[in-house]
Amino acid sequence: MSLREETKLPLHSIGMGDGDLAMVIDHLLRCPGVEELDLRSNRLGDAGIQQLVASIGAGNAPKLTKLLLGGNNFGSATTIMLEDGLKYIRPNLKVDLELGDLPPPPAMPEPKSKQFLH
Numbered sequence: 001m002s003l004r005e006e007t008k009l010p011l012h013s014i015g016m017g018d019g020d021l022a023m024v025i026d027h028l029l030r031c032p033g034v035e036e037l038d039l040r041s042n043r044l045g046d047a048g049i050q051q052l053v054a055s056i057g058a059g060n061a062p063k064l065t066k067l068l069l070g071g072n073n074f075g076s077a078t079t080i081m082l083e084d085g086l087k088y089i090r091p092n093l094k095v096d097l098e099l100g101d102l103p104p105p106p107a108m109p110e111p112k113s114k115q116f117l118h
Contacts, residue, residue: 018048
């Protein structure tokens, strides 16, 4: 199965910051079948989450039903935007701001050569 066909994007616990969300938003534009986006336990702040909310609110990721954001660094205004604004625009989208039980981080492929480690 290609990444374009994946319905879940487990991007938790990978140190992602606001600047990295542009790639996620681009992926959501190209892959409208994403149903669950897990961004828990990263370094996301107000600016990044607000960009993501604007993208989802504009109709991107039309099949998204679950957005997991616990364990990030956004403030109360962004929380209100998520809990009130986004839920109003996308009533079928469950926004979870709790950290909950995290599965292990996504596996990264082993490098073919370990020369760069020396």
